[in-house]
Amino acid sequence: MKTHQLYNLDAFRQSNLLNWQRNTDFWLAAKLRHVPHVYPIAATILFREAQRVGRRLTVVDIGCGDAWVLRLLKEQRIDYKYVGLDFNESMLEHLRREHSEAGASFRHVDIELALPEDLAKTGDVVINAFNFFELADMPTAFANTTKAVAPDGGLLVFHIDPLTQLLSLVDSLDEFRAELSAFEQYGSALAYDKLIDLQGGEAQRMYKGILYRFAEYHRLARMHHLQLEDFEEILHARDGRPQLYQVALWRENRGLSES
Numbered sequence: 001m002k003t004h005q006l007y008n009l010d011a012f013r014q015s016n017l018l019n020w021q022r023n024t025d026f027w028l029a030a031k032l033r034h035v036p037h038v039y040p041i042a043a044t045i046l047f048r049e050a051q052r053v054g055r056r057l058t059v060v061d062i063g064c065g066d067a068w069v070l071r072l073l074k075e076q077r078i079d080y081k082y083v084g085l086d087f088n089e090s091m092l093e094h095l096r097r098e099h100s101e102a103g104a105s106f107r108h109v110d111i112e113l114a115l116p117e118d119l120a121k122t123g124d125v126v127i128n129a130f131n132f133f134e135l136a137d138m139p140t141a142f143a144n145t146t147k148a149v150a151p152d153g154g155l156l157v158f159h160i161d162p163l164t165q166l167l168s169l170v171d172s173l174d175e176f177r178a179e180l181s182a183f184e185q186y187g188s189a190l191a192y193d194k195l196i197d198l199q200g201g202e203a204q205r206m207y208k209g210i211l212y213r214f215a216e217y218h219r220l221a222r223m224h225h226l227q228l229e230d231f232e233e234i235l236h237a238r239d240g241r242p243q244l245y246q247v248a249l250w251r252e253n254r255g256l257s258e259s
Helices: 009-022 024-029 034-053 068-075 089-098 138-146 162-169 173-189 214-223 254-258
Strands: 003-005 057-062 080-086 104-108 123-129 149-160 190-198 201-210 226-238 241-252
Touching: 003 173, 009 024, 009 201, 024 089, 034 057, 034 068, 034 123, 034 149, 034 226, 034 241, 057 068, 068 080, 068 123, 080 089, 089 104, 123 138, 138 149, 138 214, 149 162, 149 214, 149 226, 162 173, 162 190, 162 241, 173 190, 214 226, 214 241
Parallel strands: 057 080, 057 123, 080 104, 123 149
Antiparallel strands: 003 190, 149 241, 190 201, 226 241
């Protein structure tokens, strides 16, 4: 089996952090497969949100990684205030040197533990791009993330459909049937180690993930008085293996929050 049951949330978090720290230089230099695939829709949404607020757009990027969202904001010439949060301080040190301009800052934050109080209700757009499925304590991480959403702000999430993740892990139909049976039984209690997808193929480096379904995010969003405003799916295939990206934007539902 390519998947395994998730028993100890803290052990998974610590192992994931160590893996990111070991591979910091690789992540910073890698040309990841998913970024160009979702770039056009990310640019469209952020440009639209900037027009909506009619002033400098405050973006809080949860699990910012190599800060590709910040590069997008610059390339699209959007007037921004950007705050990148990540639990990997080694990566943040590099990003602070690379992006030293006014309007961009980086904070060492583990969103599974807490959101800094000064960031509460500050984000016109709070982004989690392909990071939620690396977090073991999803209820806490999602709750802390929603705290950053400003009144009338939005939560923008980029995700990969778990069935296409399973397809990318296996080498045969029989393997897929076995993994699918386990997923049916255990759901998001299943974790995996997967080769990192690059634009030119797979790297011989692994990342750790969990098989969350979009419905789990939506249930948590509703719990925190957020209403789904936009949802898109983007399908790409390579070597006969599909990858289905899911992009969702939730916004505060005042009727729910006041009821």
